[in-house]
Amino acid sequence: MKYLDEFRDGAIARALADEIRQIVTKPWVVMEVCGGQTHSILRNGVDQLLPEGVELVHGPGCPVCVTPLEVIDRALAIAQKPGVIFCSFGDMLRVPGSSTDLFRVKAEGADVRIVYSPLDALTLARRDRDRQVVFFGIGFETTAPANAMAVKLASDEGLDNFSMLVSHVLVPPAIEAICRSKGNRVQGFLAAGHVCTVMGTRQYPAIAERYGVPIVVTGFEPIDLLEGIRRALVQLERGEARVENAYARVVSEEGNPAARAVLDEVFEVTDQSWRGIGRIPQSGWRLAPSYRGFDAAERFDVGAIRTVESPECRSGEVLQGLITPPECAAFGTVCTPRTPLGATMVSSEGACAAYFLNGRRKRGTNGVAAHA
């Protein structure tokens, strides 16, 4: 990618960091919503370039982390049915259900396959009409258009051996839930660039106004992130709360109309449970009535499965920015990527995994997180 190196330029990063140091007069808490941004921040040490008092907290933007346990258990139940080929993005396979995980049932003989795209699952369904092919359709607004399109194509082609276990989550209601939550410390948001690629920036002005929070649409390269942080801090210092687009090379106000049209056709908005957080009204997508025939939960009659989460894991508080991972007693002790207690440690995009893998084992190791 011809711009990639330039958007990683160290001299520009230092200039942006200097600029940020000149702007800041008091402590601020800014949340990056997306797990991809969390990993880029920690991998590139973006947080360590920030002046003392500016704290980044990590948001709920990790689809693997927030997929409810009951949905994982439904996936496991379907994957173990005879004649089923169960397809999933790879990072869902290690997420523990109530008693097992997809890797283990695969090792025990279930036909679980890792695919790169929902189109790969469609290809399998076209190729093997005698088997039921089920795709695990999770993710945020970035992933949803692909999954919606796969269902639409299956419907158009009359592929009656394809179905999808759908558990989609939406970012704006989650931001609102965070703003409303008791003990919320987040004063400004870096909105996830690729969610906005699909949905546009137009979802956010009402939220920025209602809760008095700056929302800056931000990319994923180190200097994109520094620029997003800089713009949020400028607003905070001035007492402003607007939406700004710091990722305009990719994101427009209206988003992607073709993708949104397919989403509107195939999905409908519904209340959704978030693992670790709980139910957020109107924060998810399910199949619309005309596509309900492709709902794997109904086809395999596993919709009634309900489970209860273990109380030990504090990933829900991590996902809402209430604590940083090292504040959890289990972090790095009983809970590691090899022995994960919760989804934020399991997922490669989870905040706990990001802290662990980048050696941020203790609270305050970046010098900025020590003043809650």
Add this chain to the structure above:
Amino acid sequence: MCLAVPGRIEQISEAQGTRMGRVNFGGIVKEVCLAFVPEAQVGDYTIVHVGFALSTIDEAEARQTLETFRALGVLEEELSGDVEGGE
């Protein structure tokens, strides 16, 4: 799975009634659905997520952003008297 990666469209075709294309990600070429980027042409850069192109990259915007950043760098250099330059 959340990663969306920029690549260059090398070829556009039609498969099962859907707009598809071959996209080059720094040497790795993959088959990608282009249904959501009807405006995209061969040679354009696009952001791809789970096999679907979601957006084309606006070169003018990219250049402008970089110029803004560079101006900032130059300014900073002048103010601080730092002659080291880049990395």
